[in-house]
Amino acid sequence: MEEKIELIDRYFENALSPKERLEFNDLLQNDESFRKEFLFHKDLKKAISKHQNEELKETLGKFESNLNRNSRFSVIPVKWLAAASLAILLSVGSWTVKNYVFPSNERIFETYYEPYPNTVLPIVRGDEIHTIEYRAFLAYEAGEYHKAINLFNSVENSEDKYIPFYQALCMLSVDKTEEAIQMLLPLTESSPGTLQNMDCRQKATWYVGLAYLKQGKEQEAMYYMDILRKQNQELRFKKNEAEEIYELLK
Amino acid sequence: MSEKKLKHIIDQLKKGDQKTLEKIYLENREGFINFSRKYNIEEQDAVDIYQDAIIVLRENAVNGKMDALQSNISTYLFAIGKYKIYHNFRIRSREDLKDDVDLLQENVDFDVNLDEDVLTNEQKVLQKCFEELGERCKSILKLFYYQGYNLDEIQDILEYSNKKVLKSQKSRCIRHLKDLVQKYGGKN
Numbered sequence: 001m002e003e004k005i006e007l008i009d010r011y012f013e014n015a016l017s018p019k020e021r022l023e024f025n026d027l028l029q030n031d032e033s034f035r036k037e038f039l040f041h042k043d044l045k046k047a048i049s050k051h052q053n054e055e056l057k058e059t060l061g062k063f064e065s066n067l068n069r070n071s072r073f074s075v076i077p078v079k080w081l082a083a084a085s086l087a088i089l090l091s092v093g094s095w096t097v098k099n100y101v102f103p104s105n106e107r108i109f110e111t112y113y114e115p116y117p118n119t120v121l122p123i124v125r126g127d128e129i130h131t132i133e134y135r136a137f138l139a140y141e142a143g144e145y146h147k148a149i150n151l152f153n154s155v156e157n158s159e160d161k162y163i164p165f166y167q168a169l170c171m172l173s174v175d176k177t178e179e180a181i182q183m184l185l186p187l188t189e190s191s192p193g194t195l196q197n198m199d200c201r202q203k204a205t206w207y208v209g210l211a212y213l214k215q216g217k218e219q220e221a222m223y224y225m226d227i228l229r230k231q232n233q234e235l236r237f238k239k240n241e242a243e244e245i246y247e248l249l250k
Numbered sequence: 251m252s253e254k255k256l257k258h259i260i261d262q263l264k265k266g267d268q269k270t271l272e273k274i275y276l277e278n279r280e281g282f283i284n285f286s287r288k289y290n291i292e293e294q295d296a297v298d299i300y301q302d303a304i305i306v307l308r309e310n311a312v313n314g315k316m317d318a319l320q321s322n323i324s325t326y327l328f329a330i331g332k333y334k335i336y337h338n339f340r341i342r343s344r345e346d347l348k349d350d351v352d353l354l355q356e357n358v359d360f361d362v363n364l365d366e367d368v369l370t371n372e373q374k375v376l377q378k379c380f381e382e383l384g385e386r387c388k389s390i391l392k393l394f395y396y397q398g399y400n401l402d403e404i405q406d407i408l409e410y411s412n413k414k415v416l417k418s419q420k421s422r423c424i425r426h427l428k429d430l431v432q433k434y435g436g437k438n
Contacts (some may be wrong), residue, residue, distance in 0.1 A: 013400040045395040047377035
Protein backbone atom coordinates (compact mmCIF):
# COMPACT_ATOMS: atom_id res chain seq x y z
CA MET A 1 0.00 0.00 0.00
CA GLU A 2 2.87 2.33 0.77
CA GLU A 3 3.85 2.35 -2.86
CA LYS A 4 0.31 3.20 -3.84
CA ILE A 5 0.23 6.11 -1.40
CA GLU A 6 3.45 7.32 -2.94
CA LEU A 7 1.77 7.30 -6.33
CA ILE A 8 -1.19 9.25 -4.99
CA ASP A 9 1.12 11.78 -3.37
CA ARG A 10 2.92 12.25 -6.64
CA TYR A 11 -0.40 12.77 -8.37
CA PHE A 12 -1.16 15.68 -6.05
CA GLU A 13 2.33 17.03 -6.52
CA ASN A 14 1.71 17.03 -10.27
CA ALA A 15 4.83 14.95 -10.59
CA LEU A 16 3.74 11.68 -12.18
CA SER A 17 6.02 10.51 -14.97
CA PRO A 18 4.29 9.19 -18.11
CA LYS A 19 4.97 5.66 -16.94
CA GLU A 20 3.60 6.33 -13.48
CA ARG A 21 0.56 7.94 -15.02
CA LEU A 22 -0.24 4.74 -16.89
CA GLU A 23 0.17 2.74 -13.72
CA PHE A 24 -1.96 5.24 -11.86
CA ASN A 25 -4.79 5.02 -14.38
CA ASP A 26 -4.60 1.29 -14.45
CA LEU A 27 -4.88 1.02 -10.66
CA LEU A 28 -7.71 3.51 -10.64
CA GLN A 29 -9.72 1.30 -12.96
CA ASN A 30 -8.83 -2.10 -11.63
CA ASP A 31 -7.94 -1.79 -7.98
CA GLU A 32 -10.92 -0.98 -5.78
CA SER A 33 -8.89 -0.24 -2.64
CA PHE A 34 -6.64 2.12 -4.59
CA ARG A 35 -9.62 3.90 -6.06
CA LYS A 36 -11.13 4.32 -2.62
CA GLU A 37 -7.90 5.62 -1.20
CA PHE A 38 -7.50 8.10 -4.03
CA LEU A 39 -11.06 9.38 -3.69
CA PHE A 40 -10.47 9.92 0.01
CA HIS A 41 -7.52 12.20 -0.74
CA LYS A 42 -9.46 13.98 -3.43
CA ASP A 43 -12.36 14.59 -1.05
CA LEU A 44 -9.90 15.80 1.53
CA LYS A 45 -8.54 18.38 -0.88
CA LYS A 46 -12.03 19.66 -1.51
CA ALA A 47 -12.88 19.67 2.21
CA ILE A 48 -9.75 21.63 3.12
CA SER A 49 -10.44 24.07 0.34
CA LYS A 50 -13.91 24.67 1.72
CA HIS A 51 -12.49 25.06 5.20
CA GLN A 52 -9.98 27.64 3.94
CA ASN A 53 -12.69 29.58 2.14
CA GLU A 54 -14.89 29.66 5.20
CA GLU A 55 -11.98 30.84 7.27
CA LEU A 56 -11.26 33.57 4.74
CA LYS A 57 -14.88 34.63 4.74
CA GLU A 58 -14.59 35.10 8.49
CA THR A 59 -11.43 37.14 8.09
CA LEU A 60 -13.14 39.34 5.53
CA GLY A 61 -15.94 39.88 7.99
CA LYS A 62 -13.33 41.18 10.42
CA PHE A 63 -11.89 43.57 7.83
CA GLU A 64 -15.41 44.81 7.33
CA SER A 65 -16.05 45.46 11.02
CA ASN A 66 -12.62 47.10 11.45
CA LEU A 67 -13.59 49.34 8.60
CA ASN A 68 -16.73 50.43 10.38
CA ARG A 69 -14.95 50.92 13.67
CA ASN A 70 -11.80 52.73 12.67
CA SER A 71 -12.63 55.58 10.42
CA ARG A 72 -15.66 57.07 12.09
CA PHE A 73 -16.13 59.28 15.07
CA SER A 74 -19.85 58.80 14.90
CA VAL A 75 -19.64 55.09 15.63
CA ILE A 76 -18.77 55.79 19.25
CA PRO A 77 -22.15 55.82 20.99
CA VAL A 78 -23.11 59.21 22.34
CA LYS A 79 -23.67 57.67 25.75
CA TRP A 80 -20.06 56.55 25.92
CA LEU A 81 -18.88 59.93 24.80
CA ALA A 82 -20.90 61.55 27.53
CA ALA A 83 -19.52 59.14 30.12
CA ALA A 84 -16.00 59.62 28.84
CA SER A 85 -16.29 63.38 28.86
CA LEU A 86 -17.61 63.36 32.38
CA ALA A 87 -14.78 61.14 33.58
CA ILE A 88 -12.17 63.26 31.89
CA LEU A 89 -13.82 66.44 33.06
CA LEU A 90 -13.48 65.27 36.63
CA SER A 91 -9.90 64.13 36.34
CA VAL A 92 -8.15 66.36 33.84
CA GLY A 93 -10.16 69.43 33.10
CA SER A 94 -12.19 70.87 30.35
CA TRP A 95 -9.44 71.66 27.88
CA THR A 96 -8.83 67.97 27.16
CA VAL A 97 -12.52 67.26 26.94
CA LYS A 98 -12.85 69.65 24.08
CA ASN A 99 -10.24 67.68 22.18
CA TYR A 100 -12.00 64.39 22.69
CA VAL A 101 -15.58 65.29 22.18
CA PHE A 102 -15.03 67.97 19.58
CA PRO A 103 -12.06 66.70 17.62
CA SER A 104 -9.73 69.42 16.38
CA ASN A 105 -9.55 70.17 12.68
CA GLU A 106 -6.13 68.59 12.63
CA ARG A 107 -7.52 65.40 14.13
CA ILE A 108 -10.39 65.26 11.71
CA PHE A 109 -7.93 65.73 8.89
CA GLU A 110 -5.71 62.93 10.14
CA THR A 111 -8.63 60.59 10.56
CA TYR A 112 -9.99 61.08 7.08
CA TYR A 113 -6.92 61.83 5.03
CA GLU A 114 -5.19 59.13 3.09
CA PRO A 115 -3.42 59.56 -0.22
CA TYR A 116 -5.55 58.41 -3.12
CA PRO A 117 -4.42 54.98 -4.38
CA ASN A 118 -2.42 55.03 -7.55
CA THR A 119 -4.79 54.01 -10.30
CA VAL A 120 -2.55 55.27 -13.07
CA LEU A 121 0.62 53.21 -12.84
CA PRO A 122 -0.91 50.11 -14.50
CA ILE A 123 -1.16 52.12 -17.69
CA VAL A 124 2.59 52.39 -17.99
CA ARG A 125 3.14 48.76 -17.09
CA GLY A 126 5.31 46.94 -19.58
CA ASP A 127 7.52 49.91 -20.42
CA GLU A 128 10.98 48.47 -20.61
CA ILE A 129 12.60 51.81 -19.97
CA HIS A 130 11.29 53.24 -16.76
CA THR A 131 9.80 56.58 -17.65
CA ILE A 132 9.90 59.53 -15.30
CA GLU A 133 6.18 59.17 -14.77
CA TYR A 134 6.62 55.55 -13.80
CA ARG A 135 9.34 56.44 -11.32
CA ALA A 136 7.20 59.24 -9.93
CA PHE A 137 4.40 56.80 -9.19
CA LEU A 138 6.81 54.34 -7.67
CA ALA A 139 7.99 57.07 -5.31
CA TYR A 140 4.37 58.05 -4.62
CA GLU A 141 3.43 54.51 -3.71
CA ALA A 142 6.49 54.19 -1.53
CA GLY A 143 5.49 57.34 0.35
CA GLU A 144 8.60 59.22 -0.85
CA TYR A 145 6.62 62.35 -1.53
CA HIS A 146 9.46 64.87 -1.93
CA LYS A 147 11.04 62.67 -4.55
CA ALA A 148 7.68 62.15 -6.24
CA ILE A 149 7.04 65.92 -6.39
CA ASN A 150 10.35 66.48 -8.19
CA LEU A 151 9.70 63.65 -10.60
CA PHE A 152 6.15 64.78 -11.33
CA ASN A 153 7.60 68.22 -12.09
CA SER A 154 9.78 66.70 -14.79
CA VAL A 155 7.05 64.69 -16.48
CA GLU A 156 6.30 65.79 -20.01
CA ASN A 157 2.63 66.42 -20.79
CA SER A 158 2.26 67.20 -17.11
CA GLU A 159 -0.90 69.11 -17.97
CA ASP A 160 -2.66 65.73 -17.95
CA LYS A 161 -5.03 66.17 -15.10
CA TYR A 162 -3.90 63.23 -13.05
CA ILE A 163 -0.35 64.52 -12.73
CA PRO A 164 -1.28 67.70 -10.82
CA PHE A 165 -3.79 65.67 -8.83
CA TYR A 166 -1.20 63.23 -7.54
CA GLN A 167 1.37 65.96 -7.17
CA ALA A 168 -1.06 67.89 -5.01
CA LEU A 169 -1.54 64.85 -2.80
CA CYS A 170 2.23 64.68 -2.37
CA MET A 171 2.22 68.33 -1.30
CA LEU A 172 -0.56 67.66 1.15
CA SER A 173 1.36 64.75 2.60
CA VAL A 174 4.44 66.88 3.25
CA ASP A 175 2.54 69.82 4.76
CA LYS A 176 2.75 72.06 1.71
CA THR A 177 -0.92 72.64 2.16
CA GLU A 178 -1.27 75.97 0.36
CA GLU A 179 0.52 74.69 -2.74
CA ALA A 180 -1.71 71.62 -2.71
CA ILE A 181 -4.82 73.79 -2.60
CA GLN A 182 -3.62 75.92 -5.51
CA MET A 183 -3.07 72.80 -7.61
CA LEU A 184 -6.36 71.19 -6.69
CA LEU A 185 -8.65 74.20 -7.12
CA PRO A 186 -8.59 74.21 -10.95
CA LEU A 187 -9.34 70.48 -10.89
CA THR A 188 -12.50 71.02 -8.88
CA GLU A 189 -13.80 73.01 -11.84
CA SER A 190 -12.75 70.51 -14.48
CA SER A 191 -15.13 68.59 -16.66
CA PRO A 192 -16.19 65.30 -15.14
CA GLY A 193 -15.24 61.77 -16.01
CA THR A 194 -12.24 62.25 -18.25
CA LEU A 195 -9.73 60.53 -16.01
CA GLN A 196 -9.18 56.80 -16.01
CA ASN A 197 -11.22 55.08 -13.32
CA MET A 198 -11.93 58.24 -11.47
CA ASP A 199 -13.91 61.35 -11.63
CA CYS A 200 -11.32 63.98 -11.00
CA ARG A 201 -13.66 66.71 -9.93
CA GLN A 202 -15.12 64.86 -6.94
CA LYS A 203 -11.76 63.66 -5.79
CA ALA A 204 -10.16 67.08 -6.06
CA THR A 205 -13.11 68.54 -4.18
CA TRP A 206 -12.63 66.06 -1.36
CA TYR A 207 -8.95 66.80 -0.98
CA VAL A 208 -9.36 70.58 -1.25
CA GLY A 209 -11.91 70.36 1.53
CA LEU A 210 -9.52 68.37 3.68
CA ALA A 211 -6.65 70.73 2.90
CA TYR A 212 -8.68 73.75 4.03
CA LEU A 213 -9.57 71.84 7.16
CA LYS A 214 -5.89 71.29 7.80
CA GLN A 215 -5.35 75.03 7.52
CA GLY A 216 -8.16 75.59 9.98
CA LYS A 217 -10.33 77.32 7.38
CA GLU A 218 -13.57 75.72 8.45
CA GLN A 219 -15.87 77.77 6.24
CA GLU A 220 -14.00 76.79 3.09
CA ALA A 221 -13.81 73.17 4.22
CA MET A 222 -17.54 73.13 4.85
CA TYR A 223 -18.22 74.61 1.43
CA TYR A 224 -16.46 71.72 -0.31
CA MET A 225 -17.83 69.04 2.00
CA ASP A 226 -21.27 70.44 1.31
CA ILE A 227 -20.77 69.92 -2.42
CA LEU A 228 -19.81 66.32 -1.85
CA ARG A 229 -22.54 65.46 0.59
CA LYS A 230 -25.10 66.82 -1.85
CA GLN A 231 -23.89 64.67 -4.73
CA ASN A 232 -26.61 62.90 -6.61
CA GLN A 233 -27.13 59.14 -6.50
CA GLU A 234 -24.59 58.16 -9.14
CA LEU A 235 -21.74 60.23 -7.80
CA ARG A 236 -21.15 59.20 -4.28
CA PHE A 237 -17.45 59.65 -3.82
CA LYS A 238 -16.83 60.14 -0.08
CA LYS A 239 -20.42 61.29 0.25
CA ASN A 240 -20.88 59.77 3.72
CA GLU A 241 -17.52 60.95 4.97
CA ALA A 242 -18.24 64.46 3.75
CA GLU A 243 -21.54 64.36 5.57
CA GLU A 244 -19.78 63.35 8.79
CA ILE A 245 -17.19 66.09 8.55
CA TYR A 246 -19.87 68.64 7.71
CA GLU A 247 -21.76 67.64 10.83
CA LEU A 248 -18.62 67.88 12.95
CA LEU A 249 -17.86 71.38 11.68
CA LYS A 250 -21.38 72.73 11.90
CA MET B 251 1.73 47.65 -11.88
CA SER B 252 5.11 46.22 -12.82
CA GLU B 253 5.32 42.53 -13.62
CA LYS B 254 7.63 41.96 -10.72
CA LYS B 255 5.26 43.64 -8.32
CA LEU B 256 2.30 41.70 -9.70
CA LYS B 257 4.16 38.44 -9.28
CA HIS B 258 5.05 39.39 -5.74
CA ILE B 259 1.40 40.08 -4.89
CA ILE B 260 0.28 36.78 -6.39
CA ASP B 261 2.97 34.95 -4.40
CA GLN B 262 1.81 36.63 -1.22
CA LEU B 263 -1.76 35.59 -2.00
CA LYS B 264 -0.62 32.01 -2.47
CA LYS B 265 1.08 32.11 0.88
CA GLY B 266 -2.11 33.42 2.41
CA ASP B 267 -0.51 36.69 3.55
CA GLN B 268 -3.20 38.54 5.44
CA LYS B 269 -1.77 42.04 4.97
CA THR B 270 -1.75 41.70 1.19
CA LEU B 271 -5.28 40.42 1.24
CA GLU B 272 -6.46 43.23 3.46
CA LYS B 273 -4.82 45.82 1.25
CA ILE B 274 -6.47 44.43 -1.88
CA TYR B 275 -9.77 44.18 -0.02
CA LEU B 276 -9.75 47.76 1.20
CA GLU B 277 -8.41 49.31 -1.99
CA ASN B 278 -11.13 47.93 -4.22
CA ARG B 279 -14.09 47.74 -1.90
CA GLU B 280 -15.53 51.18 -2.44
CA GLY B 281 -15.09 51.02 -6.19
CA PHE B 282 -16.91 47.72 -6.38
CA ILE B 283 -19.80 48.86 -4.23
CA ASN B 284 -20.15 51.97 -6.37
CA PHE B 285 -20.14 49.81 -9.44
CA SER B 286 -22.85 47.55 -8.00
CA ARG B 287 -25.07 50.57 -7.44
CA LYS B 288 -25.53 50.82 -11.17
CA TYR B 289 -27.52 47.60 -10.88
CA ASN B 290 -29.44 48.76 -7.84
CA ILE B 291 -27.69 46.25 -5.65
CA GLU B 292 -27.97 47.02 -1.96
CA GLU B 293 -24.71 47.75 -0.19
CA GLN B 294 -24.93 44.64 1.98
CA ASP B 295 -25.47 42.41 -1.05
CA ALA B 296 -22.65 44.14 -2.86
CA VAL B 297 -20.32 43.48 0.09
CA ASP B 298 -21.33 39.79 0.03
CA ILE B 299 -20.64 39.48 -3.67
CA TYR B 300 -17.39 41.38 -3.24
CA GLN B 301 -16.25 39.02 -0.50
CA ASP B 302 -17.04 36.01 -2.65
CA ALA B 303 -15.02 37.57 -5.44
CA ILE B 304 -12.06 37.98 -3.07
CA ILE B 305 -12.37 34.31 -2.13
CA VAL B 306 -12.34 33.28 -5.79
CA LEU B 307 -9.37 35.59 -6.33
CA ARG B 308 -7.36 33.87 -3.64
CA GLU B 309 -8.39 30.42 -4.80
CA ASN B 310 -7.31 31.23 -8.33
CA ALA B 311 -3.99 32.52 -7.04
CA VAL B 312 -3.44 29.35 -5.02
CA ASN B 313 -4.36 27.12 -7.95
CA GLY B 314 -1.84 28.88 -10.16
CA LYS B 315 -4.50 30.24 -12.48
CA MET B 316 -3.18 33.76 -12.08
CA ASP B 317 0.42 32.92 -12.86
CA ALA B 318 0.11 34.15 -16.42
CA LEU B 319 -1.95 37.20 -15.52
CA GLN B 320 -1.21 40.26 -17.63
CA SER B 321 -3.63 42.80 -16.26
CA ASN B 322 -3.54 44.16 -12.74
CA ILE B 323 -5.15 42.62 -9.69
CA SER B 324 -7.99 45.13 -9.50
CA THR B 325 -9.04 44.48 -13.07
CA TYR B 326 -9.04 40.76 -12.41
CA LEU B 327 -10.95 41.13 -9.17
CA PHE B 328 -13.56 43.34 -10.80
CA ALA B 329 -14.00 40.87 -13.63
CA ILE B 330 -14.76 38.13 -11.13
CA GLY B 331 -17.14 40.39 -9.24
CA LYS B 332 -18.96 41.50 -12.36
CA TYR B 333 -19.28 37.92 -13.45
CA LYS B 334 -20.73 37.05 -10.07
CA ILE B 335 -23.25 39.85 -10.31
CA TYR B 336 -24.26 38.55 -13.69
CA HIS B 337 -24.36 34.99 -12.42
CA ASN B 338 -26.41 35.79 -9.32
CA PHE B 339 -28.88 37.94 -11.13
CA ARG B 340 -29.33 35.58 -13.99
CA ILE B 341 -30.38 33.00 -11.47
CA ARG B 342 -32.97 35.47 -10.32
CA SER B 343 -33.76 35.92 -14.04
CA ARG B 344 -33.10 39.61 -14.13
CA GLU B 345 -33.30 40.42 -17.80
CA ASP B 346 -31.47 43.73 -17.63
CA LEU B 347 -28.14 42.17 -16.80
CA LYS B 348 -28.63 39.30 -19.19
CA ASP B 349 -28.37 41.76 -22.04
CA ASP B 350 -25.13 43.17 -20.82
CA VAL B 351 -23.05 41.63 -23.55
CA ASP B 352 -20.02 43.74 -22.81
CA LEU B 353 -19.89 42.41 -19.33
CA LEU B 354 -19.74 38.86 -20.59
CA GLN B 355 -17.16 39.54 -23.22
CA GLU B 356 -15.01 41.21 -20.69
CA ASN B 357 -14.90 37.95 -18.79
CA VAL B 358 -14.06 35.60 -21.59
CA ASP B 359 -10.37 35.74 -20.87
CA PHE B 360 -10.75 35.27 -17.18
CA ASP B 361 -10.69 31.77 -15.93
CA VAL B 362 -13.19 32.22 -13.20
CA ASN B 363 -13.97 29.18 -11.18
CA LEU B 364 -17.59 29.41 -10.24
CA ASP B 365 -18.15 25.78 -9.45
CA GLU B 366 -20.91 25.57 -6.96
CA ASP B 367 -19.20 25.24 -3.66
CA VAL B 368 -21.36 22.40 -2.38
CA LEU B 369 -19.84 19.45 -0.59
CA THR B 370 -21.06 15.86 -0.61
CA ASN B 371 -21.94 14.37 2.76
CA GLU B 372 -18.63 12.53 2.91
CA GLN B 373 -16.77 15.74 2.22
CA LYS B 374 -18.72 17.56 4.91
CA VAL B 375 -17.79 14.92 7.47
CA LEU B 376 -14.22 15.13 6.27
CA GLN B 377 -14.18 18.90 6.74
CA LYS B 378 -15.51 18.58 10.26
CA CYS B 379 -12.91 15.95 11.14
CA PHE B 380 -10.13 17.96 9.53
CA GLU B 381 -11.01 20.86 11.81
CA GLU B 382 -10.54 18.60 14.82
CA LEU B 383 -6.99 17.67 13.93
CA GLY B 384 -4.04 19.18 15.77
CA GLU B 385 -2.31 22.25 14.36
CA ARG B 386 0.66 20.26 13.09
CA CYS B 387 -1.49 17.94 11.00
CA LYS B 388 -3.61 20.79 9.75
CA SER B 389 -0.54 22.68 8.55
CA ILE B 390 0.91 19.71 6.71
CA LEU B 391 -2.36 18.80 5.01
CA LYS B 392 -3.15 22.41 4.14
CA LEU B 393 0.25 22.97 2.61
CA PHE B 394 0.04 19.76 0.62
CA TYR B 395 -3.55 19.54 -0.55
CA TYR B 396 -4.59 23.17 -0.59
CA GLN B 397 -1.54 25.27 -1.27
CA GLY B 398 -0.05 22.66 -3.55
CA TYR B 399 3.45 22.51 -2.11
CA ASN B 400 5.32 19.26 -2.66
CA LEU B 401 6.80 17.28 0.20
CA ASP B 402 10.31 18.64 -0.33
CA GLU B 403 9.02 22.19 -0.04
CA ILE B 404 6.96 21.36 3.03
CA GLN B 405 10.02 19.82 4.61
CA ASP B 406 11.73 23.21 4.25
CA ILE B 407 8.77 25.27 5.35
CA LEU B 408 8.05 23.24 8.47
CA GLU B 409 11.73 22.54 9.10
CA TYR B 410 11.66 18.76 9.16
CA SER B 411 15.06 17.16 9.43
CA ASN B 412 14.29 14.77 6.58
CA LYS B 413 11.56 13.86 4.19
CA LYS B 414 10.96 10.46 5.73
CA VAL B 415 9.95 11.93 9.07
CA LEU B 416 7.57 14.29 7.31
CA LYS B 417 6.09 11.46 5.27
CA SER B 418 5.38 9.29 8.26
CA GLN B 419 3.92 12.31 10.09
CA LYS B 420 1.65 12.95 7.12
CA SER B 421 0.45 9.34 7.02
CA ARG B 422 -0.19 9.44 10.77
CA CYS B 423 -2.35 12.51 10.20
CA ILE B 424 -4.28 10.74 7.46
CA ARG B 425 -4.78 7.71 9.68
CA HIS B 426 -6.02 9.88 12.51
CA LEU B 427 -8.37 11.63 10.13
CA LYS B 428 -9.73 8.31 8.90
CA ASP B 429 -10.34 7.22 12.50
CA LEU B 430 -12.29 10.38 13.15
CA VAL B 431 -14.32 9.89 9.97
CA GLN B 432 -15.10 6.36 11.09
CA LYS B 433 -16.31 7.69 14.42
CA TYR B 434 -18.57 10.25 12.74
CA GLY B 435 -19.51 8.02 9.85
CA GLY B 436 -20.72 5.34 12.28
CA LYS B 437 -23.38 7.75 13.45
CA ASN B 438 -24.83 8.25 10.00
